[in-house]
Each structure stands twice: as structure tokens, then as C-alpha cells.
Amino acid sequence: MKLDARVPAGPIAEKWDRHKFDMKLVNPANKRKYTVIVVGTGLAGASAAASLGELGYNVLNFCIQDSPRRAHSIAAQGGINAAKNYQNDGDSVYRLFYDTVKGGDYRSREANVYRLAQLSVNIIDQCVAQGVPFAREYGGLLDNRSFGGAQVSRTFYARGQTGQQLLIGAYQSLMRQAHAKAVKLFARREMLDLVVVDGKARGIIVRNLVTGELERYVGDAVILATGGYGTVYYLSTNAINSNVTASWRAHKRGAFFANPCFTQIHPTCIPVSGDHQSKLTLMSERLRNDGRVWVPKTKGDKRSPELIPEEERDYYLERKYPSFGNLVPRDVASRNAKQAADEGRGVGESGLAVYLDFKDAITRLGPEVIKEKYGNLFQMYNKITDEDPYKVPMRIYPAIHYTMGGLWVDYNLMSTVPGLHVLGEANFSDHGANRLGASALMQGLADGYFVIPYTIGDYLANNPVPKITTDHDAFKEAAQNAQNQINKLLTVKGNRGIRDIHRELGRIMWDDVGMARTDASLKRALQAIPKLREEFWHNVSVPGSADNLNQSLEYAGRVADYLEFAELLTRDALDRKESAGGHFREESQTPDGEAMRDDDNYSYVAAWEFKGVGATPELHKEPLEFHEVHPSQRSYK
Amino acid sequence: MRLNLKIWRQAGPTAPGRLEDYTADSVSPDMSFLEMLDVVNEGLIVKGKDAIAFDSDCREGICGTCSLVIDGVAHGPDRGTTVCQLHMRRFKDGETVTIEPWRAKAFPVVKDLVVDRSAFDRIIAAGGFVSINAGGAQDANNILIPKDVCDAAMDSAACIGCGACVAACKNASAHLFMSAKISHLSLLPQGQQERYTRVTAMIDQADSEGFGSCSNEGECEAVCPKEIPISNIARMTREYVMARLSK
Numbered sequence: 005m006k007l008d009a010r011v012p013a014g015p016i017a018e019k020w021d022r023h024k025f026d027m028k029l030v031n032p033a034n035k036r037k038y039t040v041i042v043v044g045t046g047l048a049g050a051s052a053a054a055s056l057g058e059l060g061y062n063v064l065n066f067c068i069q070d071s072p073r074r075a076h077s078i079a080a081q082g083g084i085n086a087a088k089n090y091q092n093d094g095d096s097v098y099r100l101f102y103d104t105v106k107g108g109d110y111r112s113r114e115a116n117v118y119r120l121a122q123l124s125v126n127i128i129d130q131c132v133a134q135g136v137p138f139a140r141e142y143g144g145l146l147d148n149r150s151f152g153g154a155q156v157s158r159t160f161y162a163r164g165q166t167g168q169q170l171l172i173g174a175y176q177s178l179m180r181q182a183h184a185k186a187v188k189l190f191a192r193r194e195m196l197d198l199v200v201v202d203g204k205a206r207g208i209i210v211r212n213l214v215t216g217e218l219e220r221y222v223g224d225a226v227i228l229a230t231g232g233y234g235t236v237y238y239l240s241t242n243a244i245n246s247n248v249t250a251s252w253r254a255h256k257r258g259a260f261f262a263n264p265c266f267t268q269i270h271p272t273c274i275p276v277s278g279d280h281q282s283k284l285t286l287m288s289e290r291l292r293n294d295g296r297v298w299v300p301k302t303k304g305d306k307r308s309p310e311l312i313p314e315e316e317r318d319y320y321l322e323r324k325y326p327s328f329g330n331l332v333p334r335d336v337a338s339r340n341a342k343q344a345a346d347e348g349r350g351v352g353e354s355g356l357a358v359y360l361d362f363k364d365a366i367t368r369l370g371p372e373v374i375k376e377k378y379g380n381l382f383q384m385y386n387k388i389t390d391e392d393p394y395k396v397p398m399r400i401y402p403a404i405h406y407t408m409g410g411l412w413v414d415y416n417l418m419s420t421v422p423g424l425h426v427l428g429e430a431n432f433s434d435h436g437a438n439r440l441g442a443s444a445l446m447q448g449l450a451d452g453y454f455v456i457p458y459t460i461g462d463y464l465a466n467n468p469v470p471k472i473t474t475d476h477d478a479f480k481e482a483a484q485n486a487q488n489q490i491n492k493l494l495t496v497k498g499n500r501g502i503r504d505i506h507r508e509l510g511r512i513m514w515d516d517v518g519m520a521r522t523d524a525s526l527k528r529a530l531q532a533i534p535k536l537r538e539e540f541w542h543n544v545s546v547p548g549s550a551d552n553l554n555q556s557l558e559y560a561g562r563v564a565d566y567l568e569f570a571e572l573l574t575r576d577a578l579d580r581k582e583s584a585g586g587h588f589r590e591e592s593q594t595p596d597g598e599a600m601r602d603d604d605n606y607s608y609v610a611a612w613e614f615k616g617v618g619a620t621p622e623l624h625k626e627p628l629e630f631h632e633v634h635p636s637q638r639s640y641k
Numbered sequence: 642m643r644l645n646l647k648i649w650r651q652a653g654p655t656a657p658g659r660l661e662d663y664t665a666d667s668v669s670p671d672m673s674f675l676e677m678l679d680v681v682n683e684g685l686i687v688k689g690k691d692a693i694a695f696d697s698d699c700r701e702g703i704c705g706t707c708s709l710v711i712d713g714v715a716h717g718p719d720r721g722t723t724v725c726q727l728h729m730r731r732f733k734d735g736e737t738v739t740i741e742p743w744r745a746k747a748f749p750v751v752k753d754l755v756v757d758r759s760a761f762d763r764i765i766a767a768g769g770f771v772s773i774n775a776g777g778a779q780d781a782n783n784i785l786i787p788k789d790v791c792d793a794a795m796d797s798a799a800c801i802g803c804g805a806c807v808a809a810c811k812n813a814s815a816h817l818f819m820s821a822k823i824s825h826l827s828l829l830p831q832g833q834q835e836r837y838t839r840v841t842a843m844i845d846q847a848d849s850e851g852f853g854s855c856s857n858e859g860e861c862e863a864v865c866p867k868e869i870p871i872s873n874i875a876r877m878t879r880e881y882v883m884a885r886l887s888k
Contacts, residue, residue, distance in 0.1 A: 058774040069698065069706065070696060071761065073802055076698070078699065133771065133831055137825070139791070142787075168799075176765060176769055179765045179766040183766040278672070282676050387726060497689065499687055546686075547685070548692070553694055553755060555692060556692050
């Protein structure tokens with residue numbers, strides 16, 4: 005199968021406008037005859053479901069949470085980028101496009117990124133009109149802050165809760181459509197299979213998490229907006245129920261999975277305190293504006309930080325990157341922390357942490373100023389660790405935060421299964437090998453409010469499908485498939501906890517497929533993962549039954565999928581012998597230890613086709629062409 | 642640390658429930674309260690016993706999913722903190738801790754500590770929005786909003802919809818939840834057009850869901866993890882009176 009990205013012709017700045025005109029429309033009276041299934045209610049899912057409802061489509065919207073308002077987009081802190089140029093500092097659509105392609109280390113599709121930058125300005129207008137209380141200046145205009153990877157101030161924010169406010173805005177629009185009966189909402193439902201009829205996505209099988217029943221839903225098209233797969237690492241900043249199941253099951257039905265090895269690690273998280281830990285908490289990157297990162301110069305120096313004199317400290321970021329210092333991008337900061345820990349210079353009980361020290365800033369600016377700037381973060385740190393960062397340096401360590409890879413989509417956000425569209429973090433399209441801060445919210449909302457409402461109409465108008473019911477054989481087969489997996493999970497009756505196996509998978513992934521990957525470590529993981537999968541299916545204990553709320557059963561199903569998906573992620577990492585963005589292959593670095601791309605051999609999207617559990621998937625390549633932004637080596641020295 | 646736990650177990654919405662005894666061994670002070678429960682559950686799971694059902698998701702205090710009453714207090718003993726951010730160093734070795742679900746007629750128990758809060762969604766659906774479709778918005782800076790007004794709207798918009806206010810109220814009133822949304826939108830220029838229809842529709846919906854009235858005791862404010870003050874309720878009442886008078 006040849007991958008066709010369906011990028012419209014013409015100059016980059018005109019592609020989307022031309023495409024909008026060229027696309028077919030569904031006339032208003034006919035829209036209600038079409039049913040669109042939307043899975044997920046985060047920024048992408050809620051905005052898509054609400055917008056399609058507004059247009060008049062018949063929308064069925066599903067989420068695993070008890071309310072659509074709780075999707076994990078809610079936890080995003082920092083902000084959302086938009087090329088408004090309200091600050092008069094030289095921003096433009098072209099500059100946001102340029103920064104995003106460069107920040108993604110030249111592994112994204114130019115046309116998609118340009119459209120994202122164009123739509124960014126509409127998102128802010130839309131959200132303000134909904135009543136999103138973005139921060140403002142005294143004159144009443146919107147305020148902006150600057151963020152990593154950009155030299156302009158283009159980030160809009162609502163205190164440290166931007167994701168929450170944007171999601172609540174989308175959720176309110178969604179509930180308005182639910183009230184108008186344009187959208188039918190199904191909470192506490194988990195998608196367990198995609199139903200494909202005559203080669204087209206026509207429905208889904210979901211488990212009603214309260215009654216345990218398997219339910220079937222039919223539609224004319226399916227949209228997945230089910231988020232990323234960070235919890236394959238067990239510990240991450242993702243919510244504990246975030247999972248890859250919907251994407252993975254769609255992958256098994258023919259949707260190609262693109263660039264799964266592009267995972268993002270955030271440098272400033274609170275370190276792990278013990279085996280009991282269920283998730284990691286992110287501290288805003290802003291802290292690196294005033295905090296200085298250091299470790300002891302001597303290996304195994306276990307003295308408490310105040311006893312280590314200045315000359316025995318290594319402020320390694322300032323030493324190695326004199327011009328960016330503590331403000332180097334996420335991947336660089338993360339890798340250097342790991343390097344320090346690997347050298348035995350990590351701090352804290354586990355040795356898996358580095359110091360982020362505010363002593364100089366407090367002396368320079370006074371504790372009051374620091375409190376005003378970072379009070380809530382210091383308080384959060386204190387709550388979790390019981391240490392006072394005004395007195396002792398914070399301990400931080402990198403953690404998995406976001407996944408750039410996802411289901412492959414074309415310019416219309418359609419996967420390789422006709423009719424199956426994928427939005428937000430669940431698709432692979434816009435961030436290349438590394439996402440810039442404040443760009444995830446932008447992408448989720450651009451996809452949902454402004455892209456899919458156009459492209460889904462084009463698909464529906466061009467692809468009339470016969471009327472079918474959920475009694476169709478394909479539905480029966482898919483429901484049986486889901487039922488079989490549930491039965492299998494409940495009959496193992498082994499003696500190992502689900503969490504224990506997930507934790508072990510996480511350790512394999514973090515140690516061997518984490519921040520720094522080598523040929524040997526990846527091959528080691530490819531040995532270990534199938535073994536652990538075997539162990540799972542022979543020795544996992546899933547108590548309870550399938551006919552009521554059974555959180556153990558839900559969790560076991562998600563871990564089972566991760567045990568298959570982890571292998572694909574690792575295989576992709578092994579195949580990509582270059583370093584790019586969040587993917588660092590130790591074999592591919594510059595003499596001074598920076599990530600080195602190999603544009604001659606790897607300037608492509610790796611899209612994998614499922615060939616069976618444990619079987620080698622088939623690699624399809626979408627070559628990446630850069631007509632506007634010319635690939636160069638990133639340097640932050 | 643070792644703790645004695647008394648945990649509410651209930652098989653389903655109509656089944657009778659009761660408090661059952663459990664022990665949590667080797668509890669580390671660095672654990673969060675929910676991680677302590679994870680460990681108890683892991684112990685049950687390897688023995689093939691049904692795990693204790695409880696809701697949680699982000700575990701950083703923003704999604705509003707977690708919902709436990711600890712020793713009679715919604716979200717437990719720390720002020721301005723969701724239960725997922727409560728840490729075990731707050732408890733003493735040998736202590737007995739009682740864990741129950743939110744209790745309110747409008748929040749029926751689904752299983753054990755999990756309740757159904759969809760009534761909150763229906764209240765928002767009744768009017769907690771600005772009626773604007775995607776695509777029709779003017780430039781975001783066309784309407785100026787004074788910083789203090791915007792900040793006040795943000796204070797109210799910080800509500801996470803967890804329902805602790807209802808759980809703490811002896812009348813199981815949803816007034817703090819509703820008033821936070823009504824304040825958020827009625828403070829902003831964008832919310833003016835539907836100001837009065839919104840407040841009546843939301844209050845009518847809450848009444849039909851079986852939430853009680855407000856008797857001004859402030860229990861809701863005391864347990865709110867986002868410390869949303871009851872002055873919001875005063876604003877909502879004023880809006881409601883204005884709405885009635887303007888009819």
C-alpha cells in the first residue's frame with residue numbers, strides 16, 4: 005500500500021484555503037442523516053463533537069471518565085500558542101510554522117504544520133467568545149508569556165490551568181449540543197474494537213464500564229481522539245487511566261501507527277519516591293528561569309546539599325551550554341540529568357534526581373518576589389515531598405510527558421482505514437520528533453474546531469455507504485473478539501498483580517527505550533517484552549466478574565495492549581538509527597554529545613502495518629519534503 | 642506505618658452497603674492516600690479478591706475525579722486539597738481511618754466508593770455555557786475586559802466539578818458548584834446575553850435532580866479543594882432574583 009498524504013497543491017500559504025473550496029459539502033438538510041462516532045472528550049474530541057453537532061450532524065460521543073469534563077487535557081498547565089502578534093514582537097503565522105517545524109527536528113509534514121499555525125489565531129478568538137478567562141493586562145488586552153523554543157511571546161494562558169479552562173470551554177459547548185440532542189453522550193464507556201465493513205470504518209464496540217455490557221454503535225464515520233500512550237512507561241505525567249487501547253485496537257484493524265518512538269520527556273518533574281508511586285507530577289518549566297541545576301562534582305557524594313561547598317558543585321548546564329544555560333530545550337536538559345545520574349552523581353536517596361537550586365535567586369530577588377512568581381509550585385513541591393524549597397534545593401528528574409507518535413493520518417486527518425479519522429495527541433501529524441511547549445492544546449483544538457468539520461463533510465459526501473445495523477456480521481465478529489479477550493483475562497487466575505506487571509514493563513521501557521537508546525538496549529527490550537507478555541497471560545490475576553464495574557478488568561485490558569504496543573515502539577526506535585528530537589540514539593551524536601539527525605536516510609515518517617501479535621510489522625515510509633524550512637542542526641551552545 | 646481502615650463496600654446501586662475492615666501495612670509517609678489504597682488493592686488482587694472500587698485519574702488535583710470522604714470530611718483533613726494530593730505523613734501509625742463515598746441523593750453509589758455525578762453534567766447542559774458556534778467569533782482583543790474582572794471570573798472558573806461541596810452539605814445542595822459557573826460567566830461580557838436564562842435553567846435542573854437548598858452554613862467552602870468562596874452563592878442568588886424580576 006502506498007501512503008498518500010493528500011497534501012493539496014499550491015503555495016503553502018494557500019493550500020488550506022484552496023482545499024476548503026475544493027472539498028465537497030454536505031448540504032445542511034442532509035447533515036442530520038449522517039451519524040459520526042467520536043471517541044474521547046479531551047480538547048480534540050470535545051471540540052470535534054461539539055462542532056459537528058453545531059453543524060447538524062448526528063454525533064455519538066464516548067469517554068471512559070465519569071464525565072467528559074475530566075479528560076486528561078484538563079491537566080495541561082502552561083498555555084496555548086497562537087500567532088496573534090499582539091505583542092508587536094515580530095510574530096507571524098510563518099514564524100510559528102517555522103518554529104514548530106524546527107522544534108520538531110524536521111520530522112513533521114510542512115503542510116499540516118502550516119495549517120496549524122494559520123488556525124491558531126481562530127482558536128483564541130473562539131475560546132475567548134466561549135468565556136475562557138485568559139490572563140489579561142491592566143488595559144484589558146490579552147496577556148502573553150514566552151515559552152521554550154521561541155523568541156517571541158505568543159503563549160496565551162489562564163494562570164497555571166490553561167488546559168482546564170480550554171477543556172471546560174469545549175465541554176460547555178459539548179453539553180450545549182447534548183442538551184440540544186445533537187450529540188448523544190456516553191460516559192464510562194471504553195472502546196474495545198473498531199468495526200470495519202467493506203473496508204470502511206463503520207462503528208465501534210464499547211464496554212459499558214458500569215454494567216459490563218458490550219455495546220455496539222454504528223455510524224458513517226469514526227473519529228478517535230483518545231490521547232497518547234505515555235503510560236506504556238508506567239510512570240509518566242499522564243493520568244493513570246490514559247491508555248493506548250482504542251488506538252491499538254484500531255491499529256489491529258488496519259490503521260498504520262506512525263513514529264511510535266517519538267516520545268517526549270519533560271525535565272522538571274518531582275522524582276520517584278518509591279515503588280508505590282503511581283504517577284509523576286510535573287513542575288512547570290518556568291522554574292528553570294530562576295533555578296540553577298547542579299549535582300556534586302564527586303561521584304557518590306551523599307552529603308546534604310548545604311554542606312557541599314560551591315567549588316564542589318557542577319552546574320553542568322551552565323558549564324556546557326553557556327548561551328542557553330539552564331534554559332536549554334526539554335530534550336537536552338533531560339538527557340544531561342540522566343547522564344549525571346548515570347555517572348553516579350545523582351542526588352537524593354535513589355540517586356535519580358538533580359538539584360534545582362533557588363538560593364541565588366532568593367538572595368538576588370528576595371523570598372517575596374520568588375513567592376509571587378513560583379508560590380503555587382513551591383507549595384505543590386512541599387506538599388508532595390515535605391521539603392521546603394525556600395530552604396533546600398528542589399530535587400527534579402525527567403519523566404515521560406507527551407507522545408508525538410500516533411496513528412498515521414493524511415492531510416484530512418484520516419487514517420489508512422477509510423472513514424477512521426484521528427485527532428489530537430492520538431495522531432502523529434504536527435509535532436515531528438519533538439513538541440514545543442504550549443503546542444499540544446493548540447493542535448487538539450485546531451483539529452477539533454477547525455479541521456475535522458470540513459474534512460469529514462468531504463469524506464461523507466464522497467463516500468456514500470449502505471445502511472447497516474449492528475446485527476451485521478462485522479459487528480458480531482468484533483463484539484465476539486472483545487468478549488474473548490475479556491474471558492481470557494478473567495480465566496488466567498494467576499498470582500501476579502496487574503500493576504506489578506505494568507511496573508515491570510515500565511522499567512524495561514524506561515531503562516532500555518527511554519531517554520538514551522542504543523542498538524543493544526533496544527534489542528534487549530525486544531527480548532524482554534514478549535517474555536513479559538507471556539508471563540502476563542499465564543500469571544496475571546484479574547479478580548471479579550465482567551458484569552459490573554470492575555476496574556481490575558479495565559486495567560488488565562489496557563496493560564495487555566501495552567504489552568503488544570511496547571514492542572512496536574521499541575522496533576521503531578531500533579529501526580530509526582538516527583537521533584531526532586525526543587528520540588536519542590547514542591550511536592548518532594555529534595562529537596560533543598548532541599543529537600545528530602541523518603536526513604539522507606531517515607527523513608521519513610515510519611508508518612507501521614500490523615501483521616499479528618509478535619509478528620514483524622511491515623514498515624511503510626512517507627518521505628518528508630521540505631520546501632519552506634531547510635533542515636539544519638539544532639544548536640543551543 | 643500500619644493503618645486500620647474501615648472502607649465502605651457496596652456491590653451496586655441497589656445493594657445494601659457496609660463498612661468493612663482492612664489493614665494497610667508498611668505504609669510510607671511519602672505515599673499519597675490513593676497510592677496507599679492501590680497497595681491495599683494489589684494485596685486483594687493477588688489473592689483473587691474483588692478490589693475496592695474508587696475513582697481517580699490525573700492524581701494532581703485538577704480533574705476532579707477522586708471523591709472520598711475520610712473520617713467524615715470530603716477530600717480528607719487537608720484544606721484546599723483533593724484526596725489524590727493528600728499524603729500519608731498526615732496520619733499516625735496505628736490510626737483507624739474511615740473511608741466512605743460522596744453521599745447525596747443526586748449522586749447514587751455505582752459501586753463501593755464510586756458515585757454517579759452525571760447530574761452535574763446535566764446542570765451544565767441546562768445553561769452553563771455561552772451559545773456560540775465554532776467559526777463565528779470576532780478577534781479576541783475586540784472586547785476589553787478589565788484585569789480584576791477577568792481575575793474574579795478565573796477564581797470562579799477554577800471549580801473542578803468534584804462534588805465535594807454536595808458531599809459536605811447537610812442538604813446535599815449543589816449551590817457552590819452552580820454558583821461558581823454562574824459567577825464565571827455572568828462576570829464576563831461574553832456571558833451577558835444569556836445571563837438570566839442561564840441562572841434559572843441551571844437552578845431548575847438542580848432542583849429536578851434532587852439537590853437540596855442552601856442554608857448558608859459554609860460546609861461547602863470549607864471542603865472545596867479549590868477554596869471557592871460562598872460569596873459566589875450570594876452572587877447567584879442575586880442573579881436569580883434579577884432573573885425573576887425581569888420576567
